[in-house]
């Protein structure tokens with residue numbers, strides 16, 4: 577199939593392709609999503625095939641207006657309501673018990689549904705033209721880094737989907753914060769640009785699912801099925817190096833070779849003797865979030881690289897989200913120096 581490239585202003589055409597049961601990659605403020613009509617089971621099944629996504633990994637439904645969530649969930653607890661009022665439209669996904677409107681292909685047979693009202697005006701317009709929610713996971717091949725540019729989507733899905741709506745580079749670069757309201761206390765299943773601290777200021781304590789920072793143990797149930805799969809992994813082996821700046825630079829300079837690359841911060845580059853790619857500035861976790869997935873894809877374009885030593889980000893605020901993606905890219909291999 578030929579993948580059509582659509583531009584800003586062609587949202588109506590994108591909605592028509594979706595209404596006919598097609599797949600369109602759409603821009604959001606986090607990462608590009610691979611959209612299908614969220615109420616059309618057959619269209620939703622095509623997403624799983626195009627991405628090679630395991631059928632037990634549920635999808636997020638994207639809505640145009642915050643109040644549209646009411647058709648999709650059985651209850652809206654006060655804390656969920658407070659967060660939605662503050663952060664929607666924006667990079668927050670909430671998980672709640674679903675209504676019968678939600679097809680089981682979306683929720684992978686779970687009794688809950690993930691819902692998000694994105695801030696990106698272009699995808700919101702497509703949803704308004706379609707007049708239905710859009711089911712959309714990140715628009716990458718399962719296991720690959722999430723796409724933050726049209727070129728990333730094309731690398732993975734050209735010829736496999738009907739169209740891509742070009743919205744330029746994604747503003748944030750990491751996927752949305754996912755918060756579950758299924759148990760009594762709210763729980764972060766995936767950290768993102770909206771931080772634990774920001775949410776706790778409004779609703780009090782929020783738990784963090786153990787899978788956010790560690791590997792899920794054999795037999796342990798994943799609250800968010802997506803967390804149990806290898807993720808974001810480039811072809812080369814990645815090892816996270818937890819060390820201060822000087823120790824990290826020393827370590828990579830002592831262990832440098834043709835096949836080793838340092839994934840470091842901008843300020844480190846000039847002092848590293850071997851090959852390096854930077855992902856943002858040392859003290860600026862937002863810039864790290866923005867550049868991280870692109871950096872992983874750049875590594876994949878260097879066929880000689882077999883091993884990557886990645887500098888560990890600071891784990892506060894958005895840094896927690898960056899760390900969460902990095903340890904998955906590293907298959908949880910961490911060296912502490």
Ligand code: TXA
Nearest residue numbers: 606608609634635688689690713714751752800801802
């Ligand atoms: O920013 C984002 O969230 C992007 C853009 C496109 O909106 N979407 C995205 O979707 O990252 P995806 O499918 O790549 O990641 C969704 C995550 C997965 O880890 C999935 O397992 C989890 O949310 N999830 C979805 N529905 C769920 C549910 N009902 N219960 C628990 N986890 C769920």
Ligand code: MG
Nearest residue numbers: 713714722751
């Ligand atoms: Mg994804």
